[in-house]
Amino acid sequence: MSTRILGIESSCDETAAAVVADGREILSSVVASQMDIHRKYGGVVPELASREHLRQIVPVVREALAQAGLSFSDIDAIGVTQGPGLIGSLLVGMTYGKVLALELGKPLVPVNHLEGHVHAVFLEAHIERHTPELPAVCLIVSGGHTLLYYVEAKPGAGSTLSPSEKGAGSTLSPLEKNAGSTFTLNASSEAWSPRIDDNQASYGFQFRRLGGTRDDAAGEAYDKVARLLALGYPGGPVIDQLATHATASGAAANTEDELHFGPVKIKGNSYDFSFSGIKTAVLYYLRAHPEFNAEIETRREALLQGRRKAADLLPLCSPQVLALISNFQSAVVNDLVTRTLSAASETGARTILVSGGVAANSALRDTFQSKALTKGLNVFFPSRALSTDNAAMIAAAAYSHLQAGDIASNDLNAEPNLRIA
Ligand code: KG4
Ligand code: ZN
Numbered sequence: 001m002s003t004r005i006l007g008i009e010s011s012c013d014e015t016a017a018a019v020v021a022d023g024r025e026i027l028s029s030v031v032a033s034q035m036d037i038h039r040k041y042g043g044v045v046p047e048l049a050s051r052e053h054l055r056q057i058v059p060v061v062r063e064a065l066a067q068a069g070l071s072f073s074d075i076d077a078i079g080v081t082q083g084p085g086l087i088g089s090l091l092v093g094m095t096y097g098k099v100l101a102l103e104l105g106k107p108l109v110p111v112n113h114l115e116g117h118v119h120a121v122f123l124e125a126h127i128e129r130h131t132p133e134l135p136a137v138c139l140i141v142s143g144g145h146t147l148l149y150y151v152e153a154k155p156g157a158g159s160t161l162s163p164s165e166k167g168a169g170s171t172l173s174p175l176e177k178n179a180g181s182t183f184t185l186n187a188s189s190e191a192w193s194p195r196i197d198d199n200q201a202s203y204g205f206q207f208r209r210l211g212g213t214r215d216d217a218a219g220e221a222y223d224k225v226a227r228l229l230a231l232g233y234p235g236g237p238v239i240d241q242l243a244t245h246a247t248a249s250g251a252a253a254n255t256e257d258e259l260h261f262g263p264v265k266i267k268g269n270s271y272d273f274s275f276s277g278i279k280t281a282v283l284y285y286l287r288a289h290p291e292f293n294a295e296i297e298t299r300r301e302a303l304l305q306g307r308r309k310a311a312d313l314l315p316l317c318s319p320q321v322l323a324l325i326s327n328f329q330s331a332v333v334n335d336l337v338t339r340t341l342s343a344a345s346e347t348g349a350r351t352i353l354v355s356g357g358v359a360a361n362s363a364l365r366d367t368f369q370s371k372a373l374t375k376g377l378n379v380f381f382p383s384r385a386l387s388t389d390n391a392a393m394i395a396a397a398a399y400s401h402l403q404a405g406d407i408a409s410n411d412l413n414a415e416p417n418l419r420i421a
Contacts, residue, residue: 003402004068006075006100007395008061010093011085011113012144013037013044015056016391017064019075023119023202023399024126028067029385029392032056035234042227044143050088057096064391072104079398082110083418085144090414098410107407109398112420114140115205116393117355118151120382122201123396132351132380134200137210137344141336141364142356142389143219143234146273148340149421150208150347153200154404204400207421210343211271218332219358221275225282225328229321230299232308240361241310243329246322259285259324261331263338271343278331282324292321333363337371344377352379359387 002021009016018029034052038044065071080097083090101108117140125132135152216224219236226235231242261281266272286292299316307313317325336358344352352372358364359381372379386393401407 003076003399004070004074005077005079005109005395005398005402006061006064007111007391007393007398008057008078008080008093008097009113009116009389009391009394010053010057010089011081011083012089012389013049013052014389015053015060015093016389016394017057017061018391018395019064019068019070020123020392020395020399023396023403024123026123026127026392027070028064029390030060030064030067031385031388031390032060039233042233043223044086046086046088049086050092053089053092057092061096061100072100075104075106077107077109077398077402078104079109079111079395079401081113081116081394082412083113083415085113085414085416087414087416090416094412094414098412102410107402108410108412109401109406110408110412111394111397111401112418113389113394114145114147114420115207116397117142118149118205118353119201119396119400120355120386120390120393121353121380123392124382124386125380126201127383130380131200132353132378134205134351135347135349136351136353137340137347137349138207138353138355139336139340139359140356141218141354141358143223143236143358144217145356146213146217146219146275146336148210148212148271148273148343150210150343150349151205151353152208154204154206154400201396202400202403204397204404209419209421210347211269211273211339213273213275214266215274215276216279218273218275218336219356221279221332222358224279225325228279228282228286229325230296230303231313231325232303234357236358236361238308238310238313239325239329240363242314242317242322243326244362245310245314246319246326259327261327264331264335271339273335273339275332275335278328282328285324292318295321329361329363333361333367336364337367340368341371341375341377345375350377352377354379354381355387357388360384 004021007018013034015032019027037048078097078101080094138149138151140147222236222239223234231238264274368379
């Protein structure tokens with residue numbers, strides 16, 4: 001009988017729930033996006049986000065169960081994002097998860113959102129019938145994060161170690177580990193025991209932080225540049241498509257009066273990132289070129305009328321602006337790829353994992369694929385749906401913790417600055 005985990009994610013502006021069996025079979029995945037609410041502010045407004053999570057959490061969880069064809073009593077455990085994220089948003093998912101766990105008598109498993117993004121890559125690899133080889137270098141790149149980790153399997157993963165060799169904690173069932181807490185486990189939870197199978201992600205990972213952004217996250221830079229140019233929110237998907245068009249039409253190559261970005265210079269740790277300089281260069285360029293104001297105003301009006309697709313905005317962009325977009329994207333993508341590849345070669349990792357909203361970017365995917373190939377490295381991405389925030393990745397990460405007996409007591413709190421290393 002498989003272990004079915006209900007995952008709940010509410011760390012930012014997506015209310016999500018999913019059911020995943022044995023940490024890798026997605027039975028359902030429901031995401032309620034708040035994009036329409038935050039769009040007019042050009043970014044996530046924390047107070048509005050928490051209120052919307054409150055409205056969405058119950059229907060989203062019910063829908064995830066309905067799509068999986070399950071009821072609450074069929075669930076073996078509840079995995080919930082503990083952090084990092086917006087405190088008000090995290091508290092909604094966490095409180096609901098706690099109440100469900102108490103009411104149903106099921107284990108509650110706290111999950112680090114970033115670890116969830118790593119599991120998203122493994123969920124996708126499982127669908128594609130691949131297994132990423134560890135150790136790996138993992139780039140988590142989204143609207144809130146740009147982080148580089150060295151990822152190894154937790155000791156015992158994929159090996160034939162006995163439960164006692166895997167550490168004292170893992171020999172305890174959730175019932176034993178949870179003794180003294182107020183959780184009472186029902187019959188199906190009592191039957192739970194750690195399983196040894198070929199799913200290395202089910203044992204979890206251990207992380208070493210190699211670097212991270214010192215200022216803006218890459219997705220944040222996309223969103224801010226999109227705001228400066230009136231390209232809508234979120235900026236990433238539209239810039240991605242417009243840049244592709246600029247490259248295909250040769251707009252970038254043929255324009256003389258364009259902004260070229262040099263490589264980002266970082267003092268100290270060469271695995272750190274910095275994107276605020278690129279964003280500021282765009283700002284100064286636009287200030288120095290007031291001739292772009294008219295087209296920016298035209299696009300702003302189009303956005304107000306709901307014409308926000310790349311196909312709507314493309315005819316409203318001059319070749320110079322398309323060139324600017326394309327060069328901005330190349331600068332961000334090249335920086336992400338170069339630092340990640342050098343981290344892989346210096347740590348001896350054979351595999352690169354890329355996850356988070358910006359992992360959906362087509363230029364990032366293409367550049368990683370072609371450059372990694374020349375170095376004999378394998379690159380793994382989640383699908384676009386699994387790249388952005390979702391609860392399937394939370395349920396998958398929860399499975400590895402459940403295997404290890406990492407169950408929360410009911411005084412668990414949300415941690416807005418939670419780290420994985
Ligand atoms: O992971 P995510 O859904 O939420 C956060 O945790 O931030 O990522 C959202 C971010 C936004 O900044 C959005 O502009 C960016 O991911 N994004 C993209 C693309 N799709 C989403 N950036 C570049 N290219 C894309 N195709
Ligand atoms: Zn995320």
